[in-house]
Amino acid sequence: MRPRTCFLAALLFVGAAQAETIAVVGTGNVGMALGTEFAALEHTVIYGSRNPESEKTRALVDRTPNATAALPAEAAARADVIVLAVPGMVTESVVSGLGDLSGKIIIDPTNPLIVEGDPPTFTYGTDRSLGEIVQEAHPDAFVVKAFNTINWQLMIDPPTPPPVIPLAGDNAEAKRQVAEWVRAMGLDSVDVGGIYHARATEYLIVMLLNNSFTGSEKFEVVFQRVE
């Protein structure tokens, strides 16, 4: 068995109750939401920040049980799972600086948004998808596009019934593991297929944001499980 397969198999056989070390790269809204949620599930969180000693990062560490902070590459090196909570248009450069992530799960909530004007208009900032770009940068890691279709507040305080979030990724076991964590956070998920489909979920957000600011008829898009 190759080392990365070995690690993933170990992760999956022990199940969702196993405490993992999670590097949450980025300390903004999504980093805070997912970092505190993973900590509430008794995982060990290391925030990966450009400024691990800043007042903002220290305040986040203080409100997250059993958490620490380090520079992004150090946090990723010490973790089993990496969460990319950084602005979409810097994702490629951030992941290129994270070192060897072979065998690790990368959870990718990013959206490639270019924002201009007032009221703002949003355009899709890549010719592929960030999910695919991250997977290409780390071909031996298991990228799961997740959490990019819901607001950070819903990650912390999900309504009933919970929002269903799409998971896209090429490794079924990694998606199953992320689905377990999603359920443990009080959310729901559906497997929408390979990482190629990340572009559809990312583009959806561009459409929804434009609609929320400038659309004449407002709408919402929801994923619904069909039995």
Ligand SMILES: NC(=O)c1ccc[n+]([C@@H]2O[C@H](COP(=O)([O-])OP(=O)(O)OC[C@H]3O[C@@H](n4cnc5c(N)ncnc54)[C@H](OP(=O)(O)O)[C@@H]3O)[C@@H](O)[C@H]2O)c1
């Ligand atoms: N906001 C939402 O509700 C939401 C929901 C779903 C998905 N998303 C997506 O999730 C990602 C993070 O969103 P967010 O709302 O958490 O963003 P945010 O509040 O702006 O935080 C992003 C964090 O990324 C880090 N970062 C690293 N390199 C950076 C750079 N060059 N410029 C700025 N920040 C940099 C910063 O942490 P340090 O200063 O500690 O390095 C920053 O706090 C985005 O791709 C977004 O599209 C957002």
